[in-house]
Amino acid sequence: MTTTGEDHAPARGGPWWWDRRRGAVLDVSLGAVSALECAAEGVPFARDAGVPLAVGVVFGLLAGSVLVVRRKWPIAVVLVTIAVTPAEMGVLMGVVGLYTLAASELPRRIIGSLAGMSLLGNLVVTFVRLGQDSTQKALQFGDWLLPFASVTMSLGATAPPLLLGLYVGQRRRLMESLRERADSLERELQLLAERAEERAEWARSEERTRIAREMHDVVAHRVSLMVVHAAALQAVARKDPEKAVRNAALVGDMGRQALTELREMLGVLRSGGEGARAERAAVPLAAVGVAAAAAASRAVEDGEASSEGPSLSELDELVGQSAAAGMVVDLSVEGEERPYAAEVESTAFRVVQEALTNVHKHAAGAKTYVRLAHRVSEIAMQVENEPPPEVSAESSARLPSGGNGLVGMKERVSALGGVFVSGPTDAGGFRVSAVIPAS
Template identity: 35%
Template sequence: MRSAGRPGWWAGPLPTLVMPLAVAAFTLVGTLGASRGQPEARPLDALGVVLVLAGSAALVGRRWYPPAALGVAALTACAYLALGYPYGPVFLAGIVAMCSSVVSGHRLGAYVVTAAAFVLLLAVHLLRNPGQPLPLFGAGGWLSSLAVVIAACEWWRARQERIAQLRLTEEEAARRRGSEERLRIARDLHDALGHHVSLINVQAGVALHLMDDDPEQARSALAAIKQSSGQLLREMRATLGVLRGVDEAPPRGPVSGLARLDDLLDENRSAGLPVDLQVVGVPRELPPSVDHAAYRIVQEALTNTRRHAGSAQASVRVHYDDDGVTVQVEDDGSGPSAGNGAADMQGGGNGLPGMRERALALGGSLSAGPRAGGGFHVHARLPAALEQPLVPPAG
């Protein structure tokens, strides 16, 4: 089975030619040197040189089908020895081809061809030396050497597969992080657009209604529209800048978080929604993700109140404790949609699912539904454990 990883260093264009040339040079020089100590062997003539070079030339094809290269290298080595030429490093091309086959994943082909070549070489040795007994010791040494080489190749192949698997895992994690980031951006756009467009719609209605009777009040409504639209543009620019990957100057205003809760409530009051705030516990700096999620949950809950609750009054409660923060938004409305989240609960919107996904993504929880006495409530718990207690111990 072919390895699933990237091609190894031996599969590039330059090594494809350099490796066979290096093997050919080493084999030829080594064989010439070895022939001097074997006067009984056939002198190394042109045919012998061709056979030596043919085995090395077969290595050029190892990047396409290594077992074929191994078979050619083994056959040329057997033919070389069968013709009586001197022993030498004529097996080097075959060993290199075998390593390429094992490392690239062609293990079965490599083992079958190697076993057949070993038997054939043993038969050639017996034919060249008919009076000698079977060289068990020498054959055992060759088998041991082959086992060591094969073990090293298997280790390298396994290592390459682990690296490839790790790379795939990292790529999958990067894709998952990208998907989560896109989902977060989509939530931010949904919340920002819903909130500001709703404010603009309300203030535009006020301005149209009072344009003739109370121009000053209409002017105030238009000023609120300008401020809300400017804030919307800034938030969209900051959010979309993440998608574009453009380095932008830091935002001039504070990042959306509970520190901006008063501004958010003022915007809703100016749009005609009475809302009060209760803070329990000692406010503290939260992780940016938790702080941002808490702000967006309150923002979306109040936006839904303005849209669906009719004439209503809302309350926001923020509770800080050692384990995190809890935000709760309630209204007493009885509009046509029976509360600020009814449309979402019926599958007609994305506000409530988006709030719940924000909370779950941080390991928290969110519940929402009609109140017993009328209206609607949203309750979110976001964990953010303290590393130090809220109030340091005395002494």
């Protein structure tokens, strides 16, 4: 794991313009050595120039100490070096100054111009000095040897620090670029991890919503019918024992059906949870967010694939159960029946089931009309009940309502791109309508 860009920024712990104390110590040390060198070289300069030695020494100290500001003003250091080149002083200052200039962020044209001036100055001074030495010592040089020696010595004093500075500066910029790219990649990875965690949370939320809808549909409908039959059983237990036995058998059948559906649903949840835990244990920590999203999404897909849910072929049985509970239900089917996708049939069945459950809860004994229409590109369903009759003491069965049935139906239909409408009728009843695309 890389650190952030703020961690890479150098901590300014040095005085003035230095970022670090060791940089300040290095520059001051180099400045002191350069000042001593220039002071020593100022002695022969003062003799040749005919000035007092003290003037030459002070001049050398002042010129050599300029190397202290090489990081702040590298151009000034190089200009001073060029200025003192005729005095034959400042060798260390020239080498370090050119290196610092080449390694800086200054434009290449400025670096090239100053390097050319330094080379030209060294070339002229070297040529003159070699010519004077050859005259004084009566040395004989060929026509080509003196210029060649001057050029070679000038390049030797200028090219190495310049090339080294260019290399170090380029490498420094490359490292900074790589560091910035690493920081950018880390930020992108963090962003991807956050998005993966958001997707995982969304998948978990969708799974919880789906489970809540399934549990509501299974429990609410079956238990509502069981309560209705239990109330009827209590009312006719003494008057009609045979009918009481039939109602008791119906209650038992519905209870077993509810338990079977709940057991199947819990089995899907258990297997999906174990698969998700196994996958999370097999991936590294850095990929937990992505694996969580994938596992949660697969859990939803596996749950839908393992338990396709009810189909429209079970609609007659559903209506028959409500009729057995004492509800008058009129079922009508229009159009040619054909198979649909599993989620379409399951949603259509659950809408009718929940609508009949609401009739049991809020309009017990009311006549109900269930209409199903198979159209070219969609399937439509409508469940409408008449106003409920006066509730008798024999058939009263108070059924609690959480108010989530209509919300769950609308969510199911909207998830498939359909339209859901519900509300009271002018006659005092209630109507639930839904249209779902066939594909």
